[in-house]
Amino acid sequence: MLRMGAEPDPRAARRDPAAERGGFADLATSPFRVDRDRVAASPFFARLGGVTQVVSAGGSGLLHNRLTHSLKVAQVARVIAERILAAEESRELAEKLGGCDPDVAEAAALGHDLGHPPFGHLGEQVLDRIARHRYGLADGFEGNAQTFRIVTTTEVGGPTPEGLNLTAAVRAALLKYPWARLHYPDPHPAHMSVPPRGAAEPAEAPGTGSAKFSAYSTELDDVAQAREPFAGRVEAWQQTVEASVMDLADDIAYAIHDLQDFHRIGVLQHAAVATELRQWLDDRAEFAALPGGALREEHRNPGRSLETLRRRMHVKDAWVVDDEAFAQAVARVHAELVEDLLAIPFDGSIEAEQALATFSARWTARLVEGVVVHPAPSTRTGHVTLRQAQWHEVQVLKFVHRRFVLQRADLALHQRGQASLLTSLVDALDAWLADRDEARRLPRRLFDLVELARAEYTALARNTPEVLVGATGERIEGADAVRGLARGRAVVDFVASLTDRQAASMLDAITGRTSQPWSESFVL
Template sequence: MSVPRPKLCGMSEPADTPAREARRDRGAGAADLATSPYRADRDRIVASPFFARLGGVTQVVSVSGSGLLHNRLTHSLKVAQVARAIAERLAADADLVPLLDKLGGCDPDVVEAAALAHDLGHPPFGHLGEQVLDRIARHRFALPDGFEGNAQSFRIITTTDTRGPRAAGLDLTAAVRAAVLKYPWARLAGAPPHPSALPDPPRGAAEPKDAPGTGSSKFSVYVTELDDHAGARLPFAGRIPDWQQTVEASVMDNADDIAYAIHDLEDFHRIGVLQHAPVSAELGQWEADRAGFAALDDAALRSDERRPGRSLEVLRRRLHARDSWMVDDDAFGEAVSRVRAELVDSLLAVPFDGSVDAEQAFGRFSSGWTARLVAGMHVLPDPPTRSGHVLLGRTQWHEVQVLKFVHRRFVLLRPDLALYQRGQARLLTKLVEALDQWLDDRFEADRLPRRLNDLVELAHAEYSALAADHPETLIGATGEGPAGRSGVLALARGRAVIDFVASLTDTQAASLLEALSGRTAQPWSDTFVL
């Protein structure tokens, strides 16, 4: 598939083995400080304005609130730290090296670079913004693959960032581009069979149950980047299935889970949101009457799910239905006990007061759990479809599930957070509408923000090429594609607006809407936006 923009090509790195040479599809550029191509990749990612903006993008609660909270930048740095530790541990195991090489390699520099890049595509207001932009992209602009943060990250490093020497993306090596692909398929398009058609689809590949025909719920490539996806995956052909993560992507994915499970809980204990009593009641009640909860039928269980212990039982049953290859009731019970002892009865039992003792308690909890989970990583030569080649041990896997449950049940599902997020959803919706209207105003076309205009031109070239050579990729869930030149232009404008809004920080999005709504007299001076 060809799109009229510069492609990534050439091999200038000295060869050692054919597999490693294929992964290094370029050498370090003249302006790079590092001689290793993978370290040069890492440097290019860190120097990108898309990376810098993550400091102003929500992790869970907006960064405009407490300075104590993680944002997408600090989260990415911690994921990179954990990912490198896992990769170095695996690479130091002489017994694992032959298997890792057979599967395509596990280089700590590749893993670190991918971890730093994995959240570049997160829009303002985090996962809430992702859901809003996906809904708008599909329903307002008829973009067949909507919006997805992982796919947006891949689009940035291959297309919309212009800091690479070829002015299209960052010109990263095949290994790093492949390692960013957490879900290495498109939403709907791609060479058949699509992984959603597998008897037991990979994690994220299945369609949402409430939205049949819309394609995979998670994916890492838009149709506009299918050629870049194919090029990144080419060195791994015959080593791993087309739908399988590379080993390095699998390491990054696990590191993301570990950082999310530990550090977000710390954040909300710091600001007093995560309270000892309700978490203790939930875990303690379930432990005290495991058999009683297990005996309840599904209807009785869900009839009063807010009673302590019942949500945890729902999780246990969901794991059996979704991950029967790994779940074990004894391991689940032990995980609940460990989380209650070390998170609830130790860390949460003492309110955070900013003292040295409180900070040291955080340090012990964070470093101890991180080391424990990293030490539990191992490699499977032939994993089940719902797992990558690198995965947590059974004990640690259950512990992460329980930690993530605590975060979801006692933070994400809070009504006050929902109230806050509904306002953010309205803000993003109005901002997209305002920019779309500006694009339609022929009297103001010559005064568009330059970057928005550039994004329209880029997307128009991409969709024109796809409409001419691969029109099947532009057909969405409705079975309809764009109608002629006007349809292609509509797709291009929609993708450009989505690209533009997704690249803003939380504050930029709010300030830009204020300006477009005429509610501020401040002159605009943010050159990254304009």
């Protein structure tokens, strides 16, 4: 919330006020509403309409894409922020923690997925692997970090030559994981006895740094500036209240709307989901007594996957997990998702559409009503979280989505093809960059990204060489090595800025698989 009086509000401080373009006209007067409008007007926001949420919508309009998902997250985030302000106790606590402005929460929610590459999370994994293994970039690729890089650096159509020049509050609210992969803050949250969610290293890749993070080494100064108004209010590794609101709204929207999508197209089958949930409810005591080895060996049998979830929650989230609350959540999801919604196949009728709308509205209201502001939360959650009952319900809803959609073999087949497409596109662009005879005919956007990255990495080598390390931890030294990192970052930036269709069309053109020149004029 804006502070009254002559002293400027540090939360409203912009990254570079002097660089604002004189002809750039903002329609709103509130600096946070201005930020909301700047995010919504960005071409990076518009491109989300062509980026996969879970599977490619293929132009059908039946599935959420990253744009429609972001709009729904923004809707939920604003409601949560307004509810926090409406109650005196939560409003006062939020103020002590740095503030909770609905415009800030909405702006962050609209912008939280700007950095998602083509093909959603699958594209994120592919580009991270390429960035680390091919180009030696220690901080690889991460969608949240790419979002922060866009709003501070690579968006060039905004009010400043680089980035959207957002206020400190909105930039801080975009930091879902307010640390870098390796270097920031010090001490790094990965080394805490109970690391924040996402801060720990992936078990399958020790030594690579945090699994999730929100800034690359090139944006560390921007992170520090954005977080400065919150010093002494939240810990260095904690989300701001508004970031916590955005994060929770994302969880709520994901838990509900993706299930709607896959019921609508007939992927989420009543029988399979009902059998899993019903079997666990009927035999929960027997499942609890199963040895871990037997549970793993019989994981395909009904009820075993849900029991695995229960045990994992005890390991990771002891601060909130409760077996009775979990059982009640399973029973509620079984009754309201399985028996009320999935029991009747979606046929496009008015009745079916109304059943979907009722399910979504009822569950959104229930989860939002469970929001609380906690003065001293577990390291595994933010200051804005859910009551125990609703927290367990979100875990069960997300389990249904993961178990009966994401783990399908036909989706895996589809995604392997997308992974191959992205890898081949990076190969082709990298070869083009290395071709001295053709380098002058590079896409202008790629050329500009190379120049930008060279300037950034040269500055890092000169001013903060300790953060300039390779993927295996070695110190990067020498102009050629620095240029190699910059080239990798530029290629990854370019590919990440494409829509699903742009990525596929560009690969067809660059490999000669189409007789038409690749003529789409709007390439970020």
